[in-house]
Amino acid sequence: MIVPEKFSLNNHKCWICGYRKLDVEKKMSPRYLCFWCSPSEEGEEQLTPELLINDLILEAGEHLRNGNLIRCEDIDVLSLIADIGDLGGRHPHFKQFTSMIGLIAVQVVLEKSYTPRKLLKVAEGATLNEKWKRVCQCIFFLTDVSLLEHGEGRYIQDRFRPSNLLLELTSSIESVSKVEEELPPRIANCIAGYALLYGIKTSIEWLKKDGQGEPTGIIRLYPRNSHGKIWIPKRFTATTMYLMGHLAHGYDEFSENELRAWLSNRGITGNDASWIINWLNRTIPSAHRLVNPRFDGITYHFSFNINYIRMRERVRERIRGRSR
Amino acid sequence: MSNRCIVCGEPLQQGQLCNWCKDSRFESILRSLVENVDEQLQQTTRIDVKTNLTFSLIADLGLLGIRHPYLTSFSKILARLINEGGKGKRVLKIDDLRYGQKNPFPFLSLLNTFRLIKYNEQTNISIPDDSILLKIRHEIDVDPKRNPAAAFALGYLTLKAMLQTIDIAKTRMVDYGEGITALYSATRDRGGQIKIMMPKSYVATLSFIFGYWARGFTEFSELDLHRFMVIRGITGKEFSEILANLSCAFATTHAFYERISAEYIGRMPVYRFKLNEEYVRLYERLRERARIRG
Numbered sequence: 001m002i003v004p005e006k007f008s009l010n011n012h013k014c015w016i017c018g019y020r021k022l023d024v025e026k027k028m029s030p031r032y033l034c035f036w037c038s039p040s041e042e043g044e045e046q047l048t049p050e051l052l053i054n055d056l057i058l059e060a061g062e063h064l065r066n067g068n069l070i071r072c073e074d075i076d077v078l079s080l081i082a083d084i085g086d087l088g089g090r091h092p093h094f095k096q097f098t099s100m101i102g103l104i105a106v107q108v109v110l111e112k113s114y115t116p117r118k119l120l121k122v123a124e125g126a127t128l129n130e131k132w133k134r135v136c137q138c139i140f141f142l143t144d145v146s147l148l149e150h151g152e153g154r155y156i157q158d159r160f161r162p163s164n165l166l167l168e169l170t171s172s173i174e175s176v177s178k179v180e181e182e183l184p185p186r187i188a189n190c191i192a193g194y195a196l197l198y199g200i201k202t203s204i205e206w207l208k209k210d211g212q213g214e215p216t217g218i219i220r221l222y223p224r225n226s227h228g229k230i231w232i233p234k235r236f237t238a239t240t241m242y243l244m245g246h247l248a249h250g251y252d253e254f255s256e257n258e259l260r261a262w263l264s265n266r267g268i269t270g271n272d273a274s275w276i277i278n279w280l281n282r283t284i285p286s287a288h289r290l291v292n293p294r295f296d297g298i299t300y301h302f303s304f305n306i307n308y309i310r311m312r313e314r315v316r317e318r319i320r321g322r323s324r
Numbered sequence: 325m326s327n328r329c330i331v332c333g334e335p336l337q338q339g340q341l342c343n344w345c346k347d348s349r350f351e352s353i354l355r356s357l358v359e360n361v362d363e364q365l366q367q368t369t370r371i372d373v374k375t376n377l378t379f380s381l382i383a384d385l386g387l388l389g390i391r392h393p394y395l396t397s398f399s400k401i402l403a404r405l406i407n408e409g410g411k412g413k414r415v416l417k418i419d420d421l422r423y424g425q426k427n428p429f430p431f432l433s434l435l436n437t438f439r440l441i442k443y444n445e446q447t448n449i450s451i452p453d454d455s456i457l458l459k460i461r462h463e464i465d466v467d468p469k470r471n472p473a474a475a476f477a478l479g480y481l482t483l484k485a486m487l488q489t490i491d492i493a494k495t496r497m498v499d500y501g502e503g504i505t506a507l508y509s510a511t512r513d514r515g516g517q518i519k520i521m522m523p524k525s526y527v528a529t530l531s532f533i534f535g536y537w538a539r540g541f542t543e544f545s546e547l548d549l550h551r552f553m554v555i556r557g558i559t560g561k562e563f564s565e566i567l568a569n570l571s572c573a574f575a576t577t578h579a580f581y582e583r584i585s586a587e588y589i590g591r592m593p594v595y596r597f598k599l600n601e602e603y604v605r606l607y608e609r610l611r612e613r614a615r616i617r618g
Contacts, residue, residue, distance in 0.1 A: 249587065252543060297347065298551060
């Protein structure tokens with residue numbers, strides 16, 4: 001992907017959650033990240049959102065790689081990333097990319113390869129050129145997150161073939177479902193969630209290295225105009241980072257008030273904030289198992305799924321063990 | 325008293341209790357707790373607030389009100405009764421129990437209703453042998469260092485009064501002096517109108533904490549508390565004091581929360597509170613008790 005000449009990130013905000021920084025914070029927190037997405041003062045043994053995402057990716061990768069069935073209902077890590085995928089699948093901009101990931105998976109299951117041209121039917125854009133740009137964005141993104149790998153053919157300079165991980169995980173999809181009819185939504189969400197979370201991880205690493213060169217990870221998928229201006233699809237990224245951050249900080253519950261206050265600092269208010277609350281309390285039909293919503297008489301109160309809390313404790317213990 | 329919830333102070337169009345306080349979970353867990361405390365008080369001679377979980381919870385709730393200026397005279401009355409009772413003086417003159425200009429009679433009636441003292445609207449009151457005030461005194465003698473047993477009396481009274489208020493409000497209007505209103509003081513404003521002063525920062529905090537606990541929530545933040553308090557007209561310095569009280573910034577420390585932390589959710593830190601795990605277990609036990617009773 002060629003970065004436009006005018007492309008430049010400014011340090012006024014976090015490029016993952018969209019937090020607008022104060023002058024003091026610009027000096028204190030990493031240049032393109034905020035104190036939430038990349039806390040700098042915490043000790044090595046402290047669980048941060050970034051560490052939690054890293055461990056989730058590692059653990060999910062192991063489950064996907066071992067060729068067993070993708071049992072999102074039984075394996076807590078896969079269930080959590082499927083929930084994140086569900087959120088991504090409902091975002092107006094990320095929806096097309098999650099569909100593309102699903103389509104690639106189905107093609108790889110059936111043919112052990114994929115045809116990029118087939119992705120055009122789910123890509124959004126007014127012209128074919130725009131649609132093709134989106135497909136390219138998705139392919140480069142999947143290369144960043146290790147679901148595709150870059151190689152050179154004899155006649156084609158850039159060749160993106162399915163990685164071993166994608167081949168292994170699709171072999172287990174083949175055995176559980178009739179993919180020629182439809183990819184089961186929870187499994188599709190799981191693969192998309194894995195890619196998106198991995199994308200966030202890769203982008204955080206890239207931003208920590210001062211964002212030099214081509215953007216990698218989820219930033220590749222951010223919408224941009226011809227002048228190089230980039231928008232952050234905060235309804236997905238900010239919500240994900242809030243949930244990951246809250247879980248990582250050791251809390252089991254949160255309320256609508258807290259979530260709204262947190263989102264409003266990221267410029268998400270009104271209908272967008274209400275949409276997120278509605279998605280969490282499943283007023284909008286969704287299949288996530290992230291939180292248990294309860295109405296306390298004034299606002300909604302959310303408790304994390306007990307399995308995810310246990311998973312968090314497991315990750316925390318692992319990090320503590322590593323620092324010994 | 326018709327325009328505010330008589331338990332927590334929320335402005336109301338009609339009725340005497342707000343939705344928060346007349347919630348069935350609130351009532352059932354309050355009833356279970358009070359019954360459990362009463363049973364334990366009959367069985368034991370000690371009010372060991374440091375090891376007994378139920379007594380500890382009641383004492384912690386009482387500690388929230390010990391610093392409230394509207395309740396100072398009542399705290400002094402309780403302290404005096406505990407002290408004099410401990411010295412063996414069982415009969416006291418009512419005139420000796422007057423602190424400031426506040427009318428002590430509704431409070432003495434409340435103590436009489438819950439059998440802490442015997443009072444028949446004469447000039448004297450007496451402390452019966454089975455009064456919990458004597459047990460509290462005994463407990464303080466056993467462990468005199470920073471013992472929150474005295475706060476148990478205020479917490480116990482408030483919860484019993486709260487339950488009584490809810491029971492009365494189901495059938496008829498609650499009059500001044502009945503139930504929790506005995507802790508409120510009546511004054512006249514400049515226009516000669518009678519004004520009821522309720523220690524909102526105590527009762528509303530109690531209602532919030534107890535309500536959250538009764539609903540099974542284990543965590544809340546300053547923002548949740550603020551939203552609850554703003555509706556009841558508690559803002560600014562008064563709210564800061566509640567926050568300081570809950571975050572143990574004052575000398576009277578309680579054990580409600582196992583984790584009190586400041587979370588940077590945006591440009592300013594927000595306090596978050598995580599309920600003591602032992603109180604979560606107590607809640608489960610009481611809920612089971614309420615379920616069996618139901």
